[in-house]
Amino acid sequence: MTATRSITTTAATTTIRGLATTFGCSIRETMANRRGFALQISVMVVNDLVWLLFWLLFFDRFGSIRGWTLDDMVVLLAVLTMSVGTVLGLFGNARRIAVLISDGTLDAALALPVPALPYLLVRHVNVLFVGDMVYGIVLFLALGRPTPARLAVFVAVCAFSALLFGGFLVLVGCSAFAVGRSEVGDLGFNAITLFASYPVDVFAGPTKLFLYAVVPAGFVSTVPSRLVDEFDPRWALALAGLSIGVAALARHAFARGLRHYTSGAVWTAR
Amino acid sequence: MDEPAPAIETDNLQRTFTVGRRSRRRTIEAVTGISFAVRPGERLAFIGPNGAGKSTSIKMLTGILHPTGGAARVLGLVPWNDRLALTRRIGALFGQRSQLWNELPPRDGYRMLGAIHGLDTATLEANVSDLGERFAAADLFDQPVRTLSLGQRMRCELVACLLHRPAIVFLDEPTIGLDLVGKQQFRDMLVELNETLGVTVFLTSHDVADIEHVAHRAIVVNHGEIIHDDTVAAMRRSLLRTKRIEVTFDHAIDTTELGRRLARDLGTGVTMTGPGIRREPKASATSTATVEVDTGRHRIRTVLDHILVDGRVVDLTVVDPPLEQVIGEIYRRPTAGDRS
Numbered sequence: 001m002t003a004t005r006s007i008t009t010t011a012a013t014t015t016i017r018g019l020a021t022t023f024g025c026s027i028r029e030t031m032a033n034r035r036g037f038a039l040q041i042s043v044m045v046v047n048d049l050v051w052l053l054f055w056l057l058f059f060d061r062f063g064s065i066r067g068w069t070l071d072d073m074v075v076l077l078a079v080l081t082m083s084v085g086t087v088l089g090l091f092g093n094a095r096r097i098a099v100l101i102s103d104g105t106l107d108a109a110l111a112l113p114v115p116a117l118p119y120l121l122v123r124h125v126n127v128l129f130v131g132d133m134v135y136g137i138v139l140f141l142a143l144g145r146p147t148p149a150r151l152a153v154f155v156a157v158c159a160f161s162a163l164l165f166g167g168f169l170v171l172v173g174c175s176a177f178a179v180g181r182s183e184v185g186d187l188g189f190n191a192i193t194l195f196a197s198y199p200v201d202v203f204a205g206p207t208k209l210f211l212y213a214v215v216p217a218g219f220v221s222t223v224p225s226r227l228v229d230e231f232d233p234r235w236a237l238a239l240a241g242l243s244i245g246v247a248a249l250a251r252h253a254f255a256r257g258l259r260h261y262t263s264g265a266v267w268t269a270r
Numbered sequence: 271m272d273e274p275a276p277a278i279e280t281d282n283l284q285r286t287f288t289v290g291r292r293s294r295r296r297t298i299e300a301v302t303g304i305s306f307a308v309r310p311g312e313r314l315a316f317i318g319p320n321g322a323g324k325s326t327s328i329k330m331l332t333g334i335l336h337p338t339g340g341a342a343r344v345l346g347l348v349p350w351n352d353r354l355a356l357t358r359r360i361g362a363l364f365g366q367r368s369q370l371w372n373e374l375p376p377r378d379g380y381r382m383l384g385a386i387h388g389l390d391t392a393t394l395e396a397n398v399s400d401l402g403e404r405f406a407a408a409d410l411f412d413q414p415v416r417t418l419s420l421g422q423r424m425r426c427e428l429v430a431c432l433l434h435r436p437a438i439v440f441l442d443e444p445t446i447g448l449d450l451v452g453k454q455q456f457r458d459m460l461v462e463l464n465e466t467l468g469v470t471v472f473l474t475s476h477d478v479a480d481i482e483h484v485a486h487r488a489i490v491v492n493h494g495e496i497i498h499d500d501t502v503a504a505m506r507r508s509l510l511r512t513k514r515i516e517v518t519f520d521h522a523i524d525t526t527e528l529g530r531r532l533a534r535d536l537g538t539g540v541t542m543t544g545p546g547i548r549r550e551p552k553a554s555a556t557s558t559a560t561v562e563v564d565t566g567r568h569r570i571r572t573v574l575d576h577i578l579v580d581g582r583v584v585d586l587t588v589v590d591p592p593l594e595q596v597i598g599e600i601y602r603r604p605t606a607g608d609r610s
């Protein structure tokens with residue numbers, strides 16, 4: 001054996017380099033089928049355009065609903081597709097954490113000298129939702145009345161919205177450590193994406209409270225889109241605090257959950 | 271001279287799983303308290319039937335599962351507490367999991383693993399080249415993984431778990447699903463790995479042949495406990511001395527008469543086994559016999575010569591006894607009484 005093992009960098013740098021290389025492989029694997037890549041992105045953009053058409057017809061008929069106009073709705077859709085697309089597209093396993101836990105797929109990640117959660121998140125890029133990201137930014141630039149200030153706020157709130165959305169998915173996914181099944185993860189995903197598709201202001205009373213406090217759909221789309229139109233430091237701090245808090249809680253839940261991980265025996269590659 | 275510290279050491283290691291819900295909730299003892307030590311450079315086969323606790327044990331030793339009781343140290347580290355430090359020094363290959371990317375060539379996966387292990391480019395390239403040459407796998411490294419056969423894929427997976435030069439390699443059922451040639455190639459790779467690089471090999475399997483071809487020592491587990499721990503040389507003298515010959519003739523023969531004749535000509539140590547003595551339907555005009563040979567008393571070749579006298583053979587296989595038979599033999603031995 002001529003070559004010897006050589007550790008070239010500190011542990012933190014090694015981890016970042018390892019995750020970056022993994023992410024690069026995820027993208028290359030996705031791009032391996034270029035025709036499928038382009039087709040899936042196009043299909044998602046068309047799907048989102050149909051959704052926009054629905055709101056165009058809706059507001060053309062009703063003008064506004066509880067103070068929300070078509071312009072507001074465009075920004076909400078842009079924020080939602082951008083943040084959800086970022087999480088589900090670039091960190092595709094965020095949605096599948098419960099499945100990975102319940103079928104034992106974590107084994108491969110735990111056998112490597114890398115933090116398991118970040119590794120899993122960058123291990124799978126989902127082309128379909130990359131189309132959502134593309135749509136979100138194009139929609140904002142085309143119809144969101146972009147100015148440099150609005151664009152800067154848009155990018156910042158999308159980042160926090162994505163952090164909150166991803167953190168929430170991981171958090172509900174970690175329930176599989178306790179129950180051994182993935183249904184709760186699916187339920188959480190469906191709930192937050194469904195409710196975040198509407199301005200939470202159209203709901204009232206306990207439902208509205210629920211959508212801000214329990215399933216934080218209001219903070220994924222409604223609050224960020226309001227901040228783009230009218231920046232309020234208190235709401236901005238609330239969004240940032242909640243996003244970081246949920247993400248930290250998700251990380252903690254995953255680390256604690258590993259103690260109860262039971263593995264499994266499903267044949268799979270990721 | 272002092273004994274080197276064990277590469278792997280367990281003390282009453284246990285793991286239970288809770289399954290079912292509410293009133294149907296029950297606890298399964300997957301590993302009931304195993305204790306053993308493995309020397310550096312040893313090749314150990316950890317064998318047992320499905321559900322014996324092999325995979326649970328190997329997953330605790332690699333830090334994937336936390337135990338419910340007992341202790342373990344691998345290279346001086348507690349696996350489940352020091353997972354990141356440990357995985358830099360061990361390699362793990364699970365027959366049912368892949369570290370590679372289906373759509374990409376193995377070389378891309380190696381770059382990812384090299385980065386995760388902190389290898390610089392020159393070291394990684396040198397290691398990939400060396401392992402590719404050593405295992406005759408270099409020509410596979412630039413094909414998408416999905417185009418590789420299972421045997422080729424497992425060779426590439428083994429390279430993946432050796433890139434960082436681990437001191438111990440854990441392999442969980444690596445030969446599962448491979449054909450006979452693939453299995454033998456893989457076993458040869460493990461022996462080469464151990465003999466030339468000094469890597470400690472910890473292999474789980476339910477294939478008796480893996481013991482004979484790979485291991486210095488075998489630990490047999492059943493129902494989560496160790497029922498046998500001995501060198502393979504000793505096992506070969508006691509538990510693994512029988513071979514089975516499965517033979518098919520191209521015409522109908524009286525297999526009962528064949529059994530009587532073998533017993534008369536060769537004496538004890540050659541027996542026709544029950545289920546194997548059968549006559550095929552007359553339409554097929556073939557017959558099959560299964561003969562169990564005590565290799566301590568008779569050479570396989572001698573027995574074959576006596577069988578072939580009876581006519582033309584269309585198929586012939588010499589196989590190890592199934593693991594269940596070996597385990598049954600362990601329980602029948604005098605020491606079994608001590609356990610019960």
